[in-house]
Amino acid sequence: MTPTSGPAPAPERRPPSAAMKMAVAAAAVLVVAGGIAFYLASRTARHEARDGGEAVTTVTITGRTCEPNALTVPAGRNTFRIVNASDRAVEWEILDGVMVVEERENIAPGFTQTLTAKLAPGTFTITCGLLSNPRGTLHVTPSAESEAMKAAGGPPPVAFIGPLAEYQVYLTLESAALVEGAGRFVAAVKAGDLARAKALYAPARVSYERMGPVADRFADLDAAIDARAEYFERREQDPGFTGFHRLEWGLFAQNSTDGLAAVGDKLLADVASLRQRVRTLDLPPEALAAGAQRVVERIADQKIDGSDNRYAHSDLSDFEATLAGSRKVVDLLRPLAAPLDPTLAADLERQFGEVEAALARYHQGDGFVPYDRIGGDERAALATQLRDLAAAMARLNAALGLS
Amino acid sequence: MQIRLSRDIGSAAFIAIACAFANTAILVPANAAVEPRALVAPVADYKIYVTGKVRELVTDTRAFTDAVKAGDVAKAKALFAPTRTSYEAIEPIAELFSDLDAAIDSRADDHEQAEKDSGFTGFHRIEYGLFEQNSTAGLAPYADKLMADVLELQKRIASLTFPPDKVVGGAAVLMEEVAATKISGEEDRYSHTDLWDFQANFDGSRKIFELFRPLLGTDDRAFVEKVEANFATVDKILAKYKTADGFQTYDKLTDADRKVLSAAVNTLAEDLSTLRGKLGLG
Ligand SMILES: [Cu+2]
Numbered sequence: 001m002t003p004t005s006g007p008a009p010a011p012e013r014r015p016p017s018a019a020m021k022m023a024v025a026a027a028a029v030l031v032v033a034g035g036i037a038f039y040l041a042s043r044t045a046r047h048e049a050r051d052g053g054e055a056v057t058t059v060t061i062t063g064r065t066c067e068p069n070a071l072t073v074p075a076g077r078n079t080f081r082i083v084n085a086s087d088r089a090v091e092w093e094i095l096d097g098v099m100v101v102e103e104r105e106n107i108a109p110g111f112t113q114t115l116t117a118k119l120a121p122g123t124f125t126i127t128c129g130l131l132s133n134p135r136g137t138l139h140v141t142p143s144a145e146s147e148a149m150k151a152a153g154g155p156p157p158v159a160f161i162g163p164l165a166e167y168q169v170y171l172t173l174e175s176a177a178l179v180e181g182a183g184r185f186v187a188a189v190k191a192g193d194l195a196r197a198k199a200l201y202a203p204a205r206v207s208y209e210r211m212g213p214v215a216d217r218f219a220d221l222d223a224a225i226d227a228r229a230e231y232f233e234r235r236e237q238d239p240g241f242t243g244f245h246r247l248e249w250g251l252f253a254q255n256s257t258d259g260l261a262a263v264g265d266k267l268l269a270d271v272a273s274l275r276q277r278v279r280t281l282d283l284p285p286e287a288l289a290a291g292a293q294r295v296v297e298r299i300a301d302q303k304i305d306g307s308d309n310r311y312a313h314s315d316l317s318d319f320e321a322t323l324a325g326s327r328k329v330v331d332l333l334r335p336l337a338a339p340l341d342p343t344l345a346a347d348l349e350r351q352f353g354e355v356e357a358a359l360a361r362y363h364q365g366d367g368f369v370p371y372d373r374i375g376g377d378e379r380a381a382l383a384t385q386l387r388d389l390a391a392a393m394a395r396l397n398a399a400l401g402l403s
Numbered sequence: 404m405q406i407r408l409s410r411d412i413g414s415a416a417f418i419a420i421a422c423a424f425a426n427t428a429i430l431v432p433a434n435a436a437v438e439p440r441a442l443v444a445p446v447a448d449y450k451i452y453v454t455g456k457v458r459e460l461v462t463d464t465r466a467f468t469d470a471v472k473a474g475d476v477a478k479a480k481a482l483f484a485p486t487r488t489s490y491e492a493i494e495p496i497a498e499l500f501s502d503l504d505a506a507i508d509s510r511a512d513d514h515e516q517a518e519k520d521s522g523f524t525g526f527h528r529i530e531y532g533l534f535e536q537n538s539t540a541g542l543a544p545y546a547d548k549l550m551a552d553v554l555e556l557q558k559r560i561a562s563l564t565f566p567p568d569k570v571v572g573g574a575a576v577l578m579e580e581v582a583a584t585k586i587s588g589e590e591d592r593y594s595h596t597d598l599w600d601f602q603a604n605f606d607g608s609r610k611i612f613e614l615f616r617p618l619l620g621t622d623d624r625a626f627v628e629k630v631e632a633n634f635a636t637v638d639k640i641l642a643k644y645k646t647a648d649g650f651q652t653y654d655k656l657t658d659a660d661r662k663v664l665s666a667a668v669n670t671l672a673e674d675l676s677t678l679r680g681k682l683g684l685g
Contacts, residue, residue, distance in 0.1 A: 098503075165567070
């Protein structure tokens with residue numbers, strides 16, 4: 001829950017960032033392969049000089065290896081001429097780890113095919129015929145083109161499609177899990193099973209907290225699902241006070257499920273709406289790191305006093321879930337940021353590890369030590385770590401050319 | 404395919420998730436360059452599709468490998484082709500896990516000593532035992548390895564960010580592979596169940612095309628119609644060979660049908676290879 005989200009401010013809307021619009025169409029940090037279809041290449045098996053003056057590298061595949069078996073080419077567009085000098089049909093692949101960057105399949109014995117790929121600096125492996133044959137290496141050295149891109153200030157807009165899509169999948173799965181978890185929790189509330197309802201309160205919130213980085217994008221639902229009593233005129237008695245914390249108050253402060261059935265039903269309706277809403281989120285790339293940074297900062301600045309779950313004292317469970325949701329975002333962006341700011345990438349990894357380890361010390365059974373048992377010094381230490389982490393995260397958008 | 408429809412492939416919740424992005428299609432006017440952000444929803448949708456297929460694959464592979472290990476040749480033979488369909492449907496992105504693809508789906512001739520090669524594992528190694536040697540003898544270790552590799556694939560997919568160029572390009576890459584090699588019947592050379600694979604390959608490529616189709620401008624209407632017509636041609640030919648529980652063996656395919664199929668696949672490969680460029684991922 002975002003303590004600042006009382007009765008709803010309008011969902012935040014930002015203009016598309018300059019960086020997103022920036023014409024970095026001049027190609028990719030990512031490897032983008034040449035667009036010549038296989039059979040076209042196979043029809044024009046003989047080698048021709050290519051226009052644009054790009055390099056042509058000839059590789060001969062013999063029965064057991066590639067000749068040469070170690071290649072070095074400059075970053076950018078490269079054409080490879082693959083000669084099959086073995087006695088069986090072979091394929092030739094450029095691999096980045098286990099991912100095929102580009103390949104030619106089914107090159108008949110005695111035939112030659114060409115392959116064009118746009119390559120980023122780095123070391124790749126090449127396969128040569130049989131799966132058991134030793135692999136070769138392809139070194140791609142920085143070129144004027146790749147350096148210019150680095151200077152252009154960040155990855156091109158297409159580089160953010162993958163991370164944004166992966167985050168969309170994450171939100172889809174978490175919102176489905178929220179609907180399920182809230183369903184179990186409310187069922188216990190409505191069955192009058194106080195002990196079970198209390199036990200399911202913190203777990204039901206986990207998926208909601210993980211979605212924290214985008215909570216500001218559905219502020220109306222956030223207020224209905226997760227607002228605290230103090231945002232309402234009549235506090236706990238206010239009919240507008242609904243959602244998790246209203247149920248928490250009944251269960252933990254009143255020690256009863258009386259009168260909570262309708263509140264439970266409303267929570268279910270609201271999380272179902274949230275799940276629908278998540279489908280249409282269209283996040284700009286800069287919203288990822290900004291949202292993830294904001295929720296970590298909010299723990300340090302506001303939630304650290306335990307005011308969010310003041311009746312249940314389950315705050316550590318929320319903190320862990322919030323951190324997991326932030327880490328998801330950072331893990332998605334780190335591969336893009338690492339080549340541009342290696343120090344930041346390493347700092348983030350280290351600092352997440354430290355905060356996670358600090359929280360892990362409070363694990364107890366399936367959950368956490370009640371937060372009211374955590375002393376002021378320990379809270380202050382945790383807040384400092386969280387603030388440092390948030391400060392590192394605040395550098396992420398700049399590193400990505402998004403701010 | 405009929406078999407699969409009647410099978411429980413997961414919770415209702417998951418099916419609902421699978422439709423999650425259906426209503427987020429963004430219409431793009433003629434000639435407009437595609438905004439990179441417009442590609443986010445279809446890429447996400449595709450990952451959800453793949454996740455569902457891999458879930459099916461895990462369930463089906465367990466039943467298949469159990470039958471192999473129980474020594475039930477008839478049952479294992481019957482489950483071979485249907486188990487493979489979910490794998491073949493995600494083959495457009497097999498380039499993202501080339502090591503597992505080799506372990507799960509390589510052919511004997513990818514290995515120096517062909518069928519005798521210790522590195523020859525996966526579906527086709529088991530196919531060789533079941534259909535060529537009519538036995539499950541010695542197959543248990545291959546069954547265990549296949550199951551382990553499929554579970555590793557599921558883990559890998561869950562944490563994998565899908566590169567949009569690989570997703571969009573995958574539709575063409577797979578059609579090229581069908582045109583270049585699979586059309587000869589080399590994939591399922593012992594069981595001749597190739598038509599099952601073909602149907603799954605076409606369905607998998609078509610899924611990608613359909614997810615990104617809404618992003619194409621009105622200028623591409625002729626392109627879209629042509630691709631759809633070729634997918635329809637392919638479906639119509641395969642439909643002729645459907646049986647109550649799957650497909651006839653590949654040798655039943657007439658020369659005339661093979662020619663039409665081959666031409667349609669070649670055209671699909673050619674056309675779909677332009678999709679990346681059209682979507683700004685060239
Ligand atoms: Cu295959």
